[in-house]
Amino acid sequence: MSTETQTFNAVVDELEPIRDFVTEKALAAGADNRKNYALCLAIDEIATNIMRYGYPLAGITDGKIDVTITTGENTLTIILEDSAVPFDPMHHMLPTDDDLNKPLEDRPIGGLGIMLAQQSVDELKYEYVNSKNRNIFIVNI
Amino acid sequence: MNITFKKSGDVEIAEIEGSIDSKTAPELQQSILNVIAATSKIILDMTKVGFVSSAGLRVLLMVYRQLKGKDGKIVLVGVSDEIKDVMFMTGFISFFEIEKSLDEALHKISA
Numbered sequence: 001m002s003t004e005t006q007t008f009n010a011v012v013d014e015l016e017p018i019r020d021f022v023t024e025k026a027l028a029a030g031a032d033n034r035k036n037y038a039l040c041l042a043i044d045e046i047a048t049n050i051m052r053y054g055y056p057l058a059g060i061t062d063g064k065i066d067v068t069i070t071t072g073e074n075t076l077t078i079i080l081e082d083s084a085v086p087f088d089p090m091h092h093m094l095p096t097d098d099d100l101n102k103p104l105e106d107r108p109i110g111g112l113g114i115m116l117a118q119q120s121v122d123e124l125k126y127e128y129v130n131s132k133n134r135n136i137f138i139v140n141i
Numbered sequence: 142m143n144i145t146f147k148k149s150g151d152v153e154i155a156e157i158e159g160s161i162d163s164k165t166a167p168e169l170q171q172s173i174l175n176v177i178a179a180t181s182k183i184i185l186d187m188t189k190v191g192f193v194s195s196a197g198l199r200v201l202l203m204v205y206r207q208l209k210g211k212d213g214k215i216v217l218v219g220v221s222d223e224i225k226d227v228m229f230m231t232g233f234i235s236f237f238e239i240e241k242s243l244d245e246a247l248h249k250i251s252a
Binding site: 012013015016019033034037038040041044045048051052100101103104105107112113115116119120 | 160162192194199223226231
């Protein structure tokens, strides 16, 4: 079991460096490209929400996101921690099956990111601890 | 992310390189919308695109809507299996023509 944490500025320029950090650890842990992509997607969607809504709503302009990656025997656990407004992605309005079957021209534009995040990892958990949001992504390898 | 446009007859071909995420999507959307203001057929060559998030899907959605409004056509080329997964999960896959090569896409869009 090994754990490493890196801190990133909560700005969209950091999305690619965050994906690079995750990819390095995921591939080293034995994830294939498909699994790594799905994991990066889930993290990207949640990190984007923190950057674009979480910190601006909190009035914080120099927010950070701590990314902690723990490689276990058969699992990879990634924790995003931020001090933005509390936001539980599990209790967010998701597109319904009805929305997803609508022609593209009639579709609501939001909500897809969180749905993708939930569907792209084996488990997505949320905690609010010590005034921090903690999004926990778990993938089986 | 880089985007290069070239023309083949009345078809615009946009070759995209890099990642389409929340950082790069606004620029991509603006450049494609500028181009399709003057044309109704576009091919997006995504052979060199490694990553697309929901921000990228939103670009596809905007382009699709613009073109639909004027009876235009869009064809995608070189979409990786991982990106197809994302399009499948969101139901986008059934609205887009996806071809393996640029030649096939040109044939399809001109038909």
